[in-house]
Amino acid sequence: MTSFATSPLTRKLSAFVALSKTELDVLDRLHQRRRSFVAGRDMVHQGQSDQAAYILSEGWVCSYKLQPDGTRQVVDFQIPGDFLGLRSVLLRTSDHSFEPIVPIEAAxxxxxxxxxxxxxxxxxxxxxxxxxSRDEAMVVEHLVGIGRRDADARMAHFLLEMGSRLALVSLGTKEGYDCPLTQYHLADALGLSAIHVNRVLRQLRESGLVTFRDGRVSFEDHAGLVDLAEFDPAYLDQTGPLLK
Structure with missing residues (x-):
């Protein structure tokens, strides 16, 4: 079996199906056109047609919708192993933009x-x-968070979700994970101001729950953070292969 068998996408899909050699070979062929993208420049823009989808191999990307007044709402963040623009390819037109947060590698x-x-x-x-479908479930959960959770629980839920997603591709643990997001990214994703994000992170740190500093999220009290967020990871559906 090739090293591709331990790639982020393979690890992720293996939570659903035990992949055969034939299926791994097909996945490998999907990775033949490898490209690099710089940070801060859209790789797909809202309204673009006839674009490709991408499989993210390295780095982080944010997907967002731009509003008429120039503000933006971050829809989600993509991490290694995620598809970018899969729905838009099938629907022919992208309904949102994708911007690398750091330099990335993608197929x-x-x-x-x-x-x-x-x-x-x-x-x-x-x-x-x-x-x-899992990505759609996460967007639904984000909508619930913005509409119904207070700022502390919203932040806690987001940090726990990212931790679970990264753990699935061996990039995070219950102790924490590396995270390139700024407070402005968090503000655009969570419907808060950057000042409010700073205040919430300070409150969570002073409560001994989690620290986000120098590009690293450290869970000081993972169970306490789960209780605060009322975090139920069932919607992430990553407990093991469902198909053999």
Missing amino acids: EVFKSDLLTAFAQTPRLAAAIFWAA
Whole structure:
């Protein structure tokens, strides 16, 4: 088995299906067109048509919608192993933008590549649709957070979700994870001002729950943070392979 068998995407999809050698080979072919992107410049912009999807191999990306007044709402953050723009490729037009937060490496995937892969390996297609459904579940959870959770619980829930997602691809643990996000990223994602984000992070740190400093999230009291956020990871659906 090749080193691709331990890639972030393989680790992620393996939470849904025990991948065969044939399926790993198809995934490997989807990674043939490798590209690099600089931080801060959109790789896909809102309203763009006929664009490719991307499989993120290294780095972090934010997906966002730009408002008429120039403000933006971050929809989600993508980490290694995530697809970027999968829905937009199938719908022909991107309804939001993707911006690398740090320099990234990604594989470019055309619609024809996906359709061929789906036809050749139906179980792999099911795993990719599982990943897309999981992404949708996270967006729903984010909507609940912005609408119904107070700022402390909203922040705690977000940091725990990112920790769970990163743990799935071996980039995080219950002790913490590296995180390149700024307070402005957090503000745009959580519907808070940057000043409020600073205040909330200070409160969580002073409560002995979590510290976010110098690009590192450190869980000081993981169980306490879970209680504060009322965090139930069931919507992330990553307890083990569902298909054999």
